[in-house]
Amino acid sequence: MYSCSSRDAAKSNSEETEPEMYEASEMSLLMRDMVEFSKAAKSALEQGKEIGSVPAHFYDLKKKKATRDEQEDEAFQAMADQYLKSLKGIDRGDSSAYYYNLSISNCKTCHSSYCGGPMAVISKLDYTE
Numbered sequence: 001m002y003s004c005s006s007r008d009a010a011k012s013n014s015e016e017t018e019p020e021m022y023e024a025s026e027m028s029l030l031m032r033d034m035v036e037f038s039k040a041a042k043s044a045l046e047q048g049k050e051i052g053s054v055p056a057h058f059y060d061l062k063k064k065k066a067t068r069d070e071q072e073d074e075a076f077q078a079m080a081d082q083y084l085k086s087l088k089g090i091d092r093g094d095s096s097a098y099y100y101n102l103s104i105s106n107c108k109t110c111h112s113s114y115c116g117g118p119m120a121v122i123s124k125l126d127y128t129e
């Protein structure tokens with residue numbers, strides 16, 4: 001689907017991209033769910049609706065195995081904490097737009113150090129009132 005390398009980033013802009021030939025890591029599968037959740041959350045906000053609860057398995061982010069064992073880095077763990085904090089804000093249900101945008105900025109922070117490929121996808125998730 002999406003790739004971490006910027007070489008493949010242009011390719012992944014096309015809807016027609018063939019499935020990648022490697023097996024997706026636990027982390028990649030979770031990231032794909034995070035993209036879907038974020039898209040749905042953004043469209044809920046645009047329609048003035050509630051975002052709803054964050055899927056419980058997102059809170060396992062720090063334990064998921066990534067392709068290059070990124071989950072073992074202290075820096076990864078610290079940035080994951082920030083993202084999980086934003087999710088808790090969304091789950092509390094007040095100031096959802098604020099916590100939603102904070103969660104997307106947490107995606108960008110981590111992706112600017114770890115995995116630049118999906119940045120174009122992530123940038124489209126920003127919500128503006």
Ligand code: HEC
Nearest residue numbers: 001002025027028031066067070079080083107110115118
């Ligand atoms: C704490 C760091 C971190 C945060 C926060 C984070 N990511 Fe990721 N993301 C990664 C890493 C590391 C990978 C590579 C996983 C692998 O290759 O195993 C990845 C992979 C991805 C991928 C590629 C998945 C695939 O198909 O291989 C997408 C898309 C993605 N992230 C989107 C997001 C979005 C959207 C958010 C916020 C809602 C987000 N990420 C938040 C670290 C992060």
